[in-house]
Each structure stands twice: as C-alpha cells, then as structure tokens.
Amino acid sequence: MLIFHNMKKNLNAIFSEDLEKLLNKFNEYSEIESGNRFCCICGSLITLSNIQLLIPHNNKPLEYVCNSTNCVERYHTNKP
Numbered sequence: 001m002l003i004f005h006n007m008k009k010n011l012n013a014i015f016s017e018d019l020e021k022l023l024n025k026f027n028e029y030s031e032i033e034s035g036n037r038f039c040c041i042c043g044s045l046i047t048l049s050n051i052q053l054l055i056p057h058n059n060k061p062l063e064y065v066c067n068s069t070n071c072v073e074r075y076h077t078n079k080p
C-alpha cells in the first residue's frame with residue numbers, strides 16, 4: 001500500500017497513478033526512474049514499486065521511506 005505522509009501528519013492512501021502525478025509535480029519522477037533516490041532510513045534504492053512513505057519538507061527535497069516494515073516503524077518512532 002502506498003501512503004502519502006502529508007504536512008498535517010495525516011496519512012492518506014494514494015493510488016499509483018496519483019503517485020506519478022505527485023512525483024511529476026515535485027520533479028522527482030525522473031530522479032526515481034534514474035535511480036537517484038534512496039530510503040532515508042536504510043539507504044535502499046527507491047523505485048516506483050517500493051515507495052512506502054513520501055515526506056514533504058518546506059524548501060527541502062522530498063524524503064522517502066521504502067516498504068520495509070522495519071523502516072516504516074523506525075521512521076514513525078524516530079520522528080520529532
């Protein structure tokens with residue numbers, strides 16, 4: 001399941017076609033396709049099929065968490 005983690009800390013499920021649109025909006029789609037994005041927890045390569053969380057930041061690049069249960073749990077445990 002894909003989850004978009006938005007600024008209000010709500011979790012909204014999004015569909016893969018919306019993910020593509022979203023990534024295009026952030027100019028991130030080609031970066032992911034080029035293998036330039038990595039999980040912010042474990043450092044695994046992020047692909048269109050293993051994105052679990054997208055974390056937007058003001059004036060900073062998007063962060064990604066891969067679909068490893070361990071990474072998702074660690075992200076939720078460690079966040080400020």
Ligand SMILES: [Zn+2]
Nearest residue numbers: 039042066071
């Ligand atoms: Zn990971």
